[in-house]
Amino acid sequence: MLSRSEHRGVCRLLSSVMSGTEAHADRQEDYRFLHSMLMEKKLHLLFKVVAVIHLTAILVLNASWIHERLKRFEKRSPIPARDRASALVSDLLEDELSHDARVQAKELLSLLCEPQFKSLLWVHDAVAQRQFEPQLPPLPELPRVLDEDDDSVKIVSLVKTAEPLGVTIKRDGSTGAIVVARIMKGGAADKSGLIHEGDELREVNGVSLERKTPEEILPLLASSQREVKLKVIPAYVGNEQAANNKKLFVRALFDYDPKDDPSVPCQAVALTIRRGDVLQVLSKEDDTWWQARRHGDGNTWAGLIPSEQLHERRIALQRPKALFKSWCVQPRVKEDDYGAISGIRVAGQRRSFRLGRRGGRGTEAQTRKRTAALEGLARAPAYVEVVPYRMGAKDRQRLVLLVGPPGVGVSELQRRLLVSDPDRFGVTVPHTSRERKRQEQDGVDYYFVSQRKFEEDILNHRFIEYGMYRGHYYGTSLESLAEVMAEGKVCLVNVHPSTIKRVYTAEFRPYLVFVKPPRLEELRLTRRRAKFLTEEERGPARMFSEEDFEEMIGLADAMEAEHGHMFDKVVVNGDVTTAFRELRVALETASGPDLQWIPAEWIQTSPAKARGSRDHFDCWV
């Protein structure tokens, strides 16, 4: 359809044709004929049709030209350099340009403030963040699995008499759930035939048992008068395998996108996995493809995920390629490397340090380190079994291990945590075999011990880390960690990842934070900016060379490949304020009553269990 203005245009064109031909029409009849023909409605309509066709043709040609160009561009698989260009520009406006009096800066400022430019950035960010992708409805329910909260729950009512119910209960060591430990033969429960050993108790007379200990539950049961109403999840639902699988939770240690996997049996039911996701494995019947659902996304249906074996096979196939990958870290030999022992000053006191993070730049050591990282990559499991964990009011805080390549900002983040809440966070007092200086206090600045004692302690594995600097030993003892934790504080330790395994135990229940450098461009920008910002407050900021940046990124990759399966949180330290905020939130969760996931092996080897903690004893009802 032509618009009004286009219609008027056609009429004007025809009238002008009329007036143009007036002079050439010899006879009155010719003129009238021509006039009636040109003013004919049908002719007007014909014109309109021709015009529409013409316009459409132009549009089609343009569209196909644009399409061709886009297709050619798409082949290059462009990746956005950053997905928040508008944030970068507002930072630039706020931090740099608004204070710059130069004419060029003013001009750039006004250009960047133009609404057209802002719209361009907005569109860029929308495309970079793929906001154009349609929000698909959830997939239809496919293989139906048991949902904890619906079909498997049973309400049981037991009539109470003078005799006891004949049930013992306990807290399940791996899930924390309250379960029926024993049914005593001939007791009321036994006679009813309604509850069984292994059944999980959810409620007693409408009172939820979540976070309750067996000791707190006993009075609830005892105070019931004629009847005890129990909400139970039976242990015998389906076959035994289903019951076991129901409780199997794993943390994924790799990213997986079924769209990139041509071998997945059915794309529509495969799960996209992000490293760190907690998955409930519901079926391991197929050796290659397990069925699982992601914890916390509310889905009741299972999706396919690669089995442990399949993932291992794939990694084994990739390994030769990885071993020949070129590494960007250039070895650099430097004598008496201060980084071999680096101290952190907190309120003027040396409080914590990590060892050997910068050592071994020699070619051989470096090659060994890289090979180890790659081998670690090949050995890295696909999943680690985890169990739900909620910190109780009496539980000790988890040890917080901060790791990252030298210079990435681990000490900076640790310093900010200590300053932000000194009552909540604490660091250890290190040991040393050097002489005490006049102003230093034993047990405050360091624990001063003799060289002999230090060596004895090394032999007795009492250090999480130790090293020698200028002929003296320095080290962080396991006892000093326990001391800070005993004060009820969150103990922050800044260590080399190779020492993690020393404390990766049920006793310390470490929460591992990996501090990672951002991409090279952002790393350069933020560190350069920091040079100007921190100089006024805390003296000169550390200078980094291009080589330092590359080494930092290379080492971070190697650390992640080798130890990534143990990291609970990865904080990218680009903008330090954002990184700090993210770290604070993560540590709030790790030290609060919220649901967390910890390795199942800590529960299985829990000292409490070994000693027969009260939670794990049967309680008689």
Ligand SMILES: Nc1ncnc2c1ncn2[C@@H]1O[C@H](COP(=O)(O)OP(=O)(O)OP(=O)(O)O)[C@@H](O)[C@H]1O
């Ligand atoms: N996000 C950041 N932006 C800018 N500068 C930063 C950032 N994080 C840290 N820095 C600065 O980088 C320098 C090195 O940081 P820091 O001492 O915390 O490194 P580190 O990881 O503890 O390494 P090392 O153990 O070698 O000291 C410091 O000057 C610090 O202020």
